[in-house]
Amino acid sequence: MVQKPTKNRNGLLLGPDPGDARLSQEVDGLDQDGKAVRTRVVTEKPLTLYLNRQEIITMMTIGDYPDLLAIGYLLNQNMLRADDDVVDVEYDDELDVVVVRTGRETDYEDKLQKKVRTSGCAQGTVFGDVMEGFDTISLNPDALLKTSWLYALTKAINTAPSLYLEAGAIHGCVLCQKDRPLVYMEDVGRHNAVDKIAGWMFMNNVEPHDKIFYTTGRLTSEMVIKTAMMGIPILVSRSGFTAWGVDLARRVGLTLIGRARGKRFVALSGQDRIVFDTDPEIVADEETRHFRKGGSKR
């Protein structure tokens, strides 16, 4: 049931599978000329997560890697601890249910109650919990981001086969090391794509301190908090910033780079990690097909 990691997809350890018939479907419609067109749209379906005996949430997701999404979500909600033993992850693709079983007895009734007080949108839901311990985070001060890596990464990510290029309307997050994309996850919910990468890092004991996190989504408070909680010192987006996202990145010393499109980018936090080793003028601008989320020139 659970989709197994596929190796060497464009050099990625794990990446999108645009050919997976479960992840998109063709639908018929009309174009601007009134002509019949058949086009591809991404899957969006509910996935209900249980931690041991407790129902936690229902997420709207594209439906790939439900095991990694489940584990990553629990980690980013502080419901799963780094030292927790995940005994089993069961996925039922007919009931759209995933069950995570841990060695430790868990009961998050209080946390779930608390969430009612603070939830309502993606940000709100995680907020009450995730800010706990935020100010104690220490991110690797020696991590570097060479601009040559940044340009190589954005080009590799934009041109990798993806559901976005097939069907649009989807967010992507990529775990990178130096100039190499390692794990590329897509989902209809940006927070799901982040959580799937967190789940992969946990299951594979991946060291965060030398990694770079790339997202197509905006650099909101939620994205900054999750990246910092994951221990990753550098966050890059092709989209823009919110003021609180910038404030939080500066509080914890996260390198925050936004509006990264073609040769352009803006760094608003942790600039000292950036090594400017490339003349931007030699970098080609993007094709307009890559002007997607936040694709304005500013």
Added chain:
Amino acid sequence: MVQKPTKNRNGLLLGPDPGDARLSQEVDGLDQDGKAVRTRVVTEKPLTLYLNRQEIITMMTIGDYPDLLAIGYLLNQNMLRADDDVVDVEYDDELDVVVVRTGRETDYEDKLQKKVRTSGCAQGTVFGDVMEGFDTISLNPDALLKTSWLYALTKAINTAPSLYLEAGAIHGCVLCQKDRPLVYMEDVGRHNAVDKIAGWMFMNNVEPHDKIFYTTGRLTSEMVIKTAMMGIPILVSRSGFTAWGVDLARRVGLTLIGRARGKRFVALSGQDRIVFDTDPEIVADEETRHFRKGGSKR
């Protein structure tokens, strides 16, 4: 405290106020050349909503029109009924709290409990509640969308002064009638922009059956459900579709148009409401600065 409607902003009854210092701020950083730059980023802050004595949620919002956001959120959660008498809306911009008082006694403890079972992301949170009654919705079969209106609307919306053009990283939703944008709301949360328009329609007793709803965001299940529940028969987006969004639109006969950029668009539901009265070839393509959310050519 509560921002009052501003008339005649580019012919809009209500629209973005990029000049409002509370909605964005300047921050210093570095650009791709390592040169110091000062750039503008949008505000993102929590707003906690009370309905009478009960705390409902905390939303992350840009912070304008907290009264309309509060009322629209409650409407779209079925916590406020069309016939409810809103006695008072109090906003405290130091505590970031908004309190909606109704003539009717309200208690949504059960609904809030229920939310715990199904929430976790923006879509999930509204889902359990909002699907109630979805299949009983009847949308005006006689509503029309002339392509000349569509092209006029997208051009007017793209070129209207907005926080997006000032600072990026923000979603916009626009309530339109024929070729005229009436109310243009922006927010860091797309669902907030929708809710603010729902709140404005409620407070001004606005008839939905001849309106057109435009969003910069993707046509997910959440967006389709909210538009249909608001009684608006036509939904247009510059972004793409999810499969479930298309399914739900077809179930309720909502006209669903996506990837509307320049002369291009795709209609995947309710095509019979579209009047093709314009030759797309005479429509100018967008400047790349308008290639934002979902701005791929597909």
